[in-house]
Amino acid sequence: MKFIIPDSFEIAGRTYEVKYVKKCTDCSDDVTGQVRYGAGVVELVKNIEDCDDATNVVFFHELVHSILFAMRENPRHDEKFVSRFAELLYQAIKTMEKEENNG
Numbered sequence: 001m002k003f004i005i006p007d008s009f010e011i012a013g014r015t016y017e018v019k020y021v022k023k024c025t026d027c028s029d030d031v032t033g034q035v036r037y038g039a040g041v042v043e044l045v046k047n048i049e050d051c052d053d054a055t056n057v058v059f060f061h062e063l064v065h066s067i068l069f070a071m072r073e074n075p076r077h078d079e080k081f082v083s084r085f086a087e088l089l090y091q092a093i094k095t096m097e098k099e100e101n102n103g
């Protein structure tokens with residue numbers, strides 16, 4: 001299934017807008033994405049050299065952060081957990097197949 005990054009999404013009543021930026025707000029240059037919970041914004045740094053996969057993985061990473069935020073779980077958001085979860089979730093979605101006449 002080809003995944004297309006949405007313009008916005010909602011989690012637990014909070015709407016997040018996805019914005020492409022040259023640099024994430026108040027971050028160092030090497031940061032490729034962040035969630036601004038208060039503003040309801042997911043910032044993604046999109047370079048022309050980036051393949052879709054790279055940007056999609058960053059999107060999923062920020063999505064997992066926003067889910068954990070809504071769940072009030074794991075308040076410090078273990079980055080290793082977030083990255084691995086995001087990669088595997090994206091892999092599952094990317095490889096999903098559905099035949100027209102199957103159920």
Ligand SMILES: [Zn+2]
Pocket residue numbers: 061065079082
């Ligand atoms: Zn992170």
